[in-house]
Amino acid sequence: MSDRARFEALDATDPFAALRDAFALPPGVRYFDGNSLGPQPKAARAAVLRVLEQGWGEALIRGWNDEGWFELPDRTAEALAPLLGAAPSSVAVADSTSLNIFKLLAAALAARPGRTKIFALRDTFPTDLYMAEGLVHWLGEARAELCTFPCLDALRDALDGTVAVVLLSHVDFRTGERLALPQITAAVHDHGALVLWDLAHSAGAMPLALETWGVDFAVGCGYKFLNGGPGAPAFAYVAPALQATLSQPLAGWFGHARPFAFEPAYDPAAGVDRLKCGTPPILSLAALAGALKLFDGVSLAALREKSLALTTALMDEVAARPALKAFQCLTPRDAERRGSQVAFAHPEAYALIQALQDDGVIGDFRAPNILRFGVSPAVLRFVDVFDAVECLEATVRSGRHRAARYQTTKEVT
Amino acid sequence: MSDRARFEALDATDPFAALRDAFALPPGVRYFDGNSLGPQPKAARAAVLRVLEQGWGEALIRGWNDEGWFELPDRTAEALAPLLGAAPSSVAVADSTSLNIFKLLAAALAARPGRTKIFALRDTFPTDLYMAEGLVHWLGEARAELCTFPCLDALRDALDGTVAVVLLSHVDFRTGERLALPQITAAVHDHGALVLWDLAHSAGAMPLALETWGVDFAVGCGYKFLNGGPGAPAFAYVAPALQATLSQPLAGWFGHARPFAFEPAYDPAAGVDRLKCGTPPILSLAALAGALKLFDGVSLAALREKSLALTTALMDEVAARPALKAFQCLTPRDAERRGSQVAFAHPEAYALIQALQDDGVIGDFRAPNILRFGVSPAVLRFVDVFDAVECLEATVRSGRHRAARYQTTKEVT
Numbered sequence: 001m002s003d004r005a006r007f008e009a010l011d012a013t014d015p016f017a018a019l020r021d022a023f024a025l026p027p028g029v030r031y032f033d034g035n036s037l038g039p040q041p042k043a044a045r046a047a048v049l050r051v052l053e054q055g056w057g058e059a060l061i062r063g064w065n066d067e068g069w070f071e072l073p074d075r076t077a078e079a080l081a082p083l084l085g086a087a088p089s090s091v092a093v094a095d096s097t098s099l100n101i102f103k104l105l106a107a108a109l110a111a112r113p114g115r116t117k118i119f120a121l122r123d124t125f126p127t128d129l130y131m132a133e134g135l136v137h138w139l140g141e142a143r144a145e146l147c148t149f150p151c152l153d154a155l156r157d158a159l160d161g162t163v164a165v166v167l168l169s170h171v172d173f174r175t176g177e178r179l180a181l182p183q184i185t186a187a188v189h190d191h192g193a194l195v196l197w198d199l200a201h202s203a204g205a206m207p208l209a210l211e212t213w214g215v216d217f218a219v220g221c222g223y224k225f226l227n228g229g230p231g232a233p234a235f236a237y238v239a240p241a242l243q244a245t246l247s248q249p250l251a252g253w254f255g256h257a258r259p260f261a262f263e264p265a266y267d268p269a270a271g272v273d274r275l276k277c278g279t280p281p282i283l284s285l286a287a288l289a290g291a292l293k294l295f296d297g298v299s300l301a302a303l304r305e306k307s308l309a310l311t312t313a314l315m316d317e318v319a320a321r322p323a324l325k326a327f328q329c330l331t332p333r334d335a336e337r338r339g340s341q342v343a344f345a346h347p348e349a350y351a352l353i354q355a356l357q358d359d360g361v362i363g364d365f366r367a368p369n370i371l372r373f374g375v376s377p378a379v380l381r382f383v384d385v386f387d388a389v390e391c392l393e394a395t396v397r398s399g400r401h402r403a404a405r406y407q408t409t410k411e412v413t
Numbered sequence: 414m415s416d417r418a419r420f421e422a423l424d425a426t427d428p429f430a431a432l433r434d435a436f437a438l439p440p441g442v443r444y445f446d447g448n449s450l451g452p453q454p455k456a457a458r459a460a461v462l463r464v465l466e467q468g469w470g471e472a473l474i475r476g477w478n479d480e481g482w483f484e485l486p487d488r489t490a491e492a493l494a495p496l497l498g499a500a501p502s503s504v505a506v507a508d509s510t511s512l513n514i515f516k517l518l519a520a521a522l523a524a525r526p527g528r529t530k531i532f533a534l535r536d537t538f539p540t541d542l543y544m545a546e547g548l549v550h551w552l553g554e555a556r557a558e559l560c561t562f563p564c565l566d567a568l569r570d571a572l573d574g575t576v577a578v579v580l581l582s583h584v585d586f587r588t589g590e591r592l593a594l595p596q597i598t599a600a601v602h603d604h605g606a607l608v609l610w611d612l613a614h615s616a617g618a619m620p621l622a623l624e625t626w627g628v629d630f631a632v633g634c635g636y637k638f639l640n641g642g643p644g645a646p647a648f649a650y651v652a653p654a655l656q657a658t659l660s661q662p663l664a665g666w667f668g669h670a671r672p673f674a675f676e677p678a679y680d681p682a683a684g685v686d687r688l689k690c691g692t693p694p695i696l697s698l699a700a701l702a703g704a705l706k707l708f709d710g711v712s713l714a715a716l717r718e719k720s721l722a723l724t725t726a727l728m729d730e731v732a733a734r735p736a737l738k739a740f741q742c743l744t745p746r747d748a749e750r751r752g753s754q755v756a757f758a759h760p761e762a763y764a765l766i767q768a769l770q771d772d773g774v775i776g777d778f779r780a781p782n783i784l785r786f787g788v789s790p791a792v793l794r795f796v797d798v799f800d801a802v803e804c805l806e807a808t809v810r811s812g813r814h815r816a817a818r819y820q821t822t823k824e825v826t
Contacts, residue, residue, distance in 0.1 A: 037473060048461065048465060060439070061775060063643060064643070096508075097692075099512070126672075127665050129677055133664060133678070133679045134664030135662060148677065223692070229695070230694075230695035231482075231696075249515070250544070251550075252509065252544060256540075260780065264536075265546070266542070277512060279509055279510075279644045281696075283461060283642055284694030287696055367674060
């Protein structure tokens, strides 16, 4: 059996092979960037067209009632809740991940009066830190303080009774390392602090059990493994015990108990509904709602199994090729400690990613020297992994990535 | 000449008659709700399809560069700036009106250290008050205070050196009354305070000259007279003199000077760019960007002239009919004091609006007893006004709005 045939054989027994057909994928593309922008589910496209045609085009303002736009945030949250291991009433879909972090950090400080510290890792996704910084700056040092740590051990060692909330990413956006969420949550709770998990790189790629794990707060993106489209609305989770007293500053009319009574005073809606703020962007929200239909009846455990098989295959295939020995794998070999991506450090990372893209192998670059290969288990095939590594080796051998056109830095999200 | 023929004659000389063809309007509809959800420009639909097809569908992650998604907020702001009488560098497109109010109220407090009061009218659009309330609650009474007034005279009389910012709607969402923006701005400045105008009901319906008028801050919706689609992103304006020191708490990565350097510390982008926060919803933003193309080459002064002619015709036609004498017009007769809508109070307002909708005349209801007829001068015809009033009279005469199906309250945005 040839090398590629071995991968084809794995695809032949893939229980998710049919799910790939639910996506609109351009021909010839091997897409390793579902952790940055998930590919387009056909159902998402259909949902957007419905908003354009029967909604905005026909029903016009009546779409808010007749096309269910008022309820769309809630229906989207309902579809998302099982992916998080949460009750629908614990999940809100609104705004961006950045804004939801602001809301929930504020809520955590309110829920732990007398405690002022927000703990985070220095290498976490930067917007998480920026939002914390913005909140802390505005509340003032008497009420809030942001403490960042170089590593998890240092953060754990510093935990004490002054910590209100610990903000962590479940899966590191650079390395793909997955933290031991249940154990860390318990350790934070031992000090009476709350935890806010950023699930941007795990929601939709693996089973989550937020309620069982006792998670207090969580946020995440709609546009990565949930495939909701560029800049799709984000989500927020709040533990049932924290919902009744949930308090946050971004008190918009969609979070009011009776938005259309037009009352002058803010009266928060029940529970997580008060995390909604302004009028939601319906076209983008409809795409996310449509995309989530793909998870109907899907076993997240089986999806995770395929994800791990794909990332293992990718790491193995690179490691097995002497021509690729300069690629330093940053992603843990231990499956428990791995998300759904593989990252390699290489001094020519930027140019290599650009050159691969021209051959239809789409990963992305993260400063200063990281090649990221996201693995969307719902769409990726084992032969895609093989072809990507073949392409990488051919590129390295030929040196074609050293062409001038691959050297200019552009932004890559 | 019959009554209707008189309106047809006005349409025959309408300089905007051709512009109507740029919208996708369902047949038979007389649409008087462009002040709540503007109708769909064909260019908006095309822009959304481009994101679905060449963008998300083909370019995938490369769309951020190759389809210009990174620059889309800025390009949208550029297209919007002339409608506001502002330089492109004074306008940001981001998030919702609610969130932009939060940002700019915070910025105003920061720009007037030692002053704590936010002044507003009690009858302003409620989310404006809610966001102010949220900000004030979180900053604490030593740093911020929200003072609301029953009328503009009371607010003006109370102005003094403790006021940081006055938050006002240019056009009242219920009555359609337009405030004397330049004069009020000057009066607020006389006390050293700043002004934040909510332009939700004026942007796109009349000429604005924010820079000339010395406006400090402004916000507005993308989905009303700008026709950006349901829940389209909102805008924010900051006067040039206030941009360099602009400071606000919602410090997300899209407002960072170098978002893709992934630096751990927040360094605000220049000027209004720091009002951008999380990843923007591209489908919804693209619709707004497409919609704004309709204003290319359009004279806002001429558009305003048509708007006033339409609202005058609507008021006159209702006033002229004895059968409609119970409809109390809430909108000022003085053109200077009028926005682009006409509102009537009537005890059966809700049922009447529902019954009219079934006949294709789409206005909306505002609690407790208001029928609102928004006037989008780019699409509405004079015969639409005539037909709407005919339909209203026929409904009142027949009493068909008293059918049970028109009595149940649903939400209307």
